Amino acid sequence: MQKQLYPYLTFLSLLGVLLFTAPNLAAQDDEDDYDPSQYEAADDTKIKAFCNNKIQNLSPSNLISISYDMVLPFDMVSTRTADNSETTTAMGINQGFRLETNYPVYSKSNLIVNLYANYWQSNYASDATFSEGNQDLAQNLAEHPLRSIAVGALIFKPLNEKNFLIFQVEPSLNGNYNFGDLSPDFGKLRYSASALFGWKFNDNTNFAIGATRTYRGGRVLHIPILMWNKTFNERWGTEMLLPARASLRYNFSVKSLLLFGYELEGQTYALQGSNNAGFGSFAPNNTDLELRKSEIRARLQFRQALSNFIWLDAQAGARIAYRFDMDETEAMTEAVLENNIGIPLYFRVGIALVSP
Numbered sequence: 001m002q003k004q005l006y007p008y009l010t011f012l013s014l015l016g017v018l019l020f021t022a023p024n025l026a027a028q029d030d031e032d033d034y035d036p037s038q039y040e041a042a043d044d045t046k047i048k049a050f051c052n053n054k055i056q057n058l059s060p061s062n063l064i065s066i067s068y069d070m071v072l073p074f075d076m077v078s079t080r081t082a083d084n085s086e087t088t089t090a091m092g093i094n095q096g097f098r099l100e101t102n103y104p105v106y107s108k109s110n111l112i113v114n115l116y117a118n119y120w121q122s123n124y125a126s127d128a129t130f131s132e133g134n135q136d137l138a139q140n141l142a143e144h145p146l147r148s149i150a151v152g153a154l155i156f157k158p159l160n161e162k163n164f165l166i167f168q169v170e171p172s173l174n175g176n177y178n179f180g181d182l183s184p185d186f187g188k189l190r191y192s193a194s195a196l197f198g199w200k201f202n203d204n205t206n207f208a209i210g211a212t213r214t215y216r217g218g219r220v221l222h223i224p225i226l227m228w229n230k231t232f233n234e235r236w237g238t239e240m241l242l243p244a245r246a247s248l249r250y251n252f253s254v255k256s257l258l259l260f261g262y263e264l265e266g267q268t269y270a271l272q273g274s275n276n277a278g279f280g281s282f283a284p285n286n287t288d289l290e291l292r293k294s295e296i297r298a299r300l301q302f303r304q305a306l307s308n309f310i311w312l313d314a315q316a317g318a319r320i321a322y323r324f325d326m327d328e329t330e331a332m333t334e335a336v337l338e339n340n341i342g343i344p345l346y347f348r349v350g351i352a353l354v355s356p
Contacts, residue, residue, distance in 0.1 A: 048110075048160075049109075049160075049161045050109050050110050050158035050159075050160065050161065051158045051160070051161050051162060051163070051164055051200040052109075052158070052200075053112065053156045053164070053206075054203070055203065055204060055205070055206060055229045055230075055231060055237075056203050056204050056231045057231045057234070057237055057249070057251050057254070057257075058229060058231070058237070058239065058249075059239060059249065059257055059259065059303055060303075060311060060354035060355060061102065061354060061355045062100065062102060062311075062352040062353070062354055062355075063101070063102055063103060063352075063353045063354060063355055064099075064100070064101050064102075064352065064353040065098075065099075065100045065101075065313065065350055065351070065352035065353070066097065066098070066099055066350055066351060066352075067097065067098045067313065067348050067349060067350025067351075068095070068096075068097050068348065068349055068350065069095065069096055069097065069098060069122070069346070069347075069348045070093060070094070070095045070346065070347050070348070071093065071094035071095070071319055071344050071345070071346040072093065072344045072345045072346070073090070073091060073092050073093055073344065074091050074094075074341055074342045074344040075088055075089070075090055075091065075341075075342060076088070076089045076091050076126075076138055076324075076339050076340070076341050077089075077339065077340040077341075078135065078137065078138070078337055078338070078339050079337070079338045079339075079340075080336070080337055081334055081335060081336060081337070081338060082336070087135055089126055089135050089138040090126070090127065091124060091125065091126050091138065091341070092124075092125030092126060093125055094122060094123070094124050094125070094344075095122075095123055096120065096121040096122040096123050096145065097121060098118070098119070098120045098121075098350070099118070099119045100116070100117075100118045100119075101116055101117050101118070102114055102115075102116040102154075103115055103116070104355075109158070110157075110158060111155070111156070111157055111158075112155070112156040112157075113153065113154075113155050114153070114154040114155075114156075115151075115152070115153055115154075116151070116152050116153075116154065117149075117150070117151045117152075118148070118149070118150045118151075119147075119148070119149055120147070120148040121145055121146070121147050121148075122145055122146045122147075123145040124138075124141040124142050124145065124146075125142055126138040126139060126141065126142040136337075137271075137291070137326050137337060137339065140176065140271065141176070144176035144177075144178060144182060144272070145176065145178075146174070146175070146176055146269050146291070146293075147174070147175065147176070147177060147178075148172060148173070148174045148267060148269075149172065149173045149174075149184075150170055150171070150172035150173075151170070151171065151172075152168060152169055152170030152171070152192075153167075153168070153169055153170075154166070154167075154168045155167040155168070161200075162199055162200060162201075163197070163198065163199055163200075164197075164198050164199075164200060164206075164208075165195070165196065165197055165198070166194070166195070166196040166198065166208060166210070166227075167193075167194070167195050167196075168192075168193060168194040168195075169191070169192070169193045170191070170192045170193070171189050171190070171191050171192075172189065172190050172191075172192070172215075172267065173186065173188070173189055173190075174188075174190060174267045174268060174269045174270065175188065175269050175270035175271065175272065176269060176270070176271055176272055177270075177272065182272045185270055185272075188270045188288075190215055190220075190267065190268060191213070192212070192213055192214050192215060193212065193213050194210060194211070194212040194213075194214075194225060195210045195211060195212075196208040196209065196210030196225065196227060197209060197210060198227065204230065204231040204232075204237075205229070205230050205231070206227070206228075206229050207227065207228050207229075208226070208227040208228075209224065209225070209226055209227075210224070210225050210226075210227075211223070211224050211225060212224075212225045214244075215266055215267045215268055216243075216244060216264045216265065216266040216267075216294060217264075217266055217294050217322070217323065218266045218267070218268065218292035218293055218294030218322065218323035218324075218325070219268060219292050219323075220268075223243070225241065225242060225243070225244070226240070226241075226242045227240065227241045227242075228240045228242075234251065235250055235251055236248070236249065236250060236251075237249040237251070239259070239261075243264060244263065244264050245261065245262065245263040245264065246261050246262060247259040247260060247261030247262075247301070248260045248261060255304065255305035256303070256304045256305065257302075257303050258300070258301070258302055258303075259299075259300070259301040259302075259303070260300055260301075261298075261299065261301075262296055262297060262298045262299060262317075263296075263297050263299070264294070264295075264296055264297075264322075265294070265295055265297060266293055266294030266295065266322070266323070267293060268290045268291070268292050268293070269290060269291040269293060270288065270290050271288075271289045271290055271291055271326070288328065289326055289327065289328060289336075290326070290327060290328075291324070291325070291326055292323050292324075292325050292326075292327055292335070293323065293324055294321075294322040294323040294324075295319050295320060295321050295322055295324075296319075296320040296322055297315075297317055297318075297319055297320070297346065298317045298318050298320060299315050299316065299317030299318075299346075300315070300316055300317060301313070301314070301315045302314045302315075306351075308356075309353055309354055309356065310351065310352070310353060310354075311351070311352045311354050312349075312350075312351060313348075313349070313350045313351070313352055314347075314348070314349045314350075315346075315347065315348040315349075316345070316346070316347050316348075317345070317346060318343050318344070318345055318346065319343065319344055319345075319346045320343050321339075321340070321341045321342070321343070324339045324340075324341050325337060325338050325339060326339075
């Protein structure tokens with residue numbers, strides 16, 4: 001019972017810290033206000049101008065966010081590729097919480113550097129047993145939640161008044177570890193990176209193209225990416241970073257907006273068990289196994305300011321599985337166990353401290 005309550009007690013504690021610190025940050029921001037018109041230039045030296053990363057009416061950037069995520073019950077149809085045998089397992093509510101932080105450690109007109117850290121936990125429920133058909137994975141997930149810890153850096157480098165570069169690098173540790181008998185294996189870190197070259201046409205539009213190394217597809221991919229943020233008028237706009245996410249935005253006001261779109265989420269998760277318990281038939285040579293997970297979340301997202309810096313974030317939509325397969329860690333062949341988890345509904349609600 002204590003283990004079941006621990007994630008939610010942690011969630012409530014972090015929420016309290018967020019609500020306590022927000023007024024202090026707001027007060028500090030007021031103290032730092034100044035009027036640049038009070039100062040005169042000491043000489044006539046021309047200062048080079050740079051574009052910034054701001055777009056009118058764009059949804060605010062989170063500094064700290066805490067959210068609870070829930071996927072409604074679904075059936076998981078598992079197919080063992082070795083003999084094509086099939087087993088259906090009833091899965092309960094898939095739920096967990098997410099803590100995400102993003103802090104600007106260096107911010108000047110010619111360079112912005114943000115460091116971030118994320119923790120995601122996903123708990124599964126199932127009545128499956130290791131002795132029933134191909135239900136090994138379902139039982140393991142019910143006993144050991146999936147966890148992901150990621151840290152990274154995001155760099156915005158303007159080149160002039162029109163062009164800019166964006167770089168991102170992120171190592172992550174993903175698996176069913178529990179910080180107890182199943183310890184994280186730092187030898188299985190996954191590394192993602194992106195680079196973009198862009199144009200800022202005006203305060204309403206920016207555009208960039210580049211390439212990324214990502215695990216959003218459930219395995220490592222090296223693909224081109226495209227970013228396009230556009231505000232058409234006071235009400236409508238778009239926010240896109242393809243293929244990762246895309247949204248059509250409707251602004252009720254500067255402190256309330258609605259997003260219609262999707263996000264692609266995915267990663268590879270190292271799977272552990274006691275002496276490979278439950279996976280013996282899939283890994284007879286004690287081969288390391290991983291879950292290759294990728295899903296498209298088609299969603300309606302509502303964001304509302306509760307105060308100057310505190311925003312409510314609520315989402316509802318459908319989780320569309322692209323990949324949910326078990327395979328050997330280093331193998332790039334077909335999975336040893338393929339799983340179809342349908343298209344259940346999902347909900348997420350959270351609170352965030354946003355950038356001024």
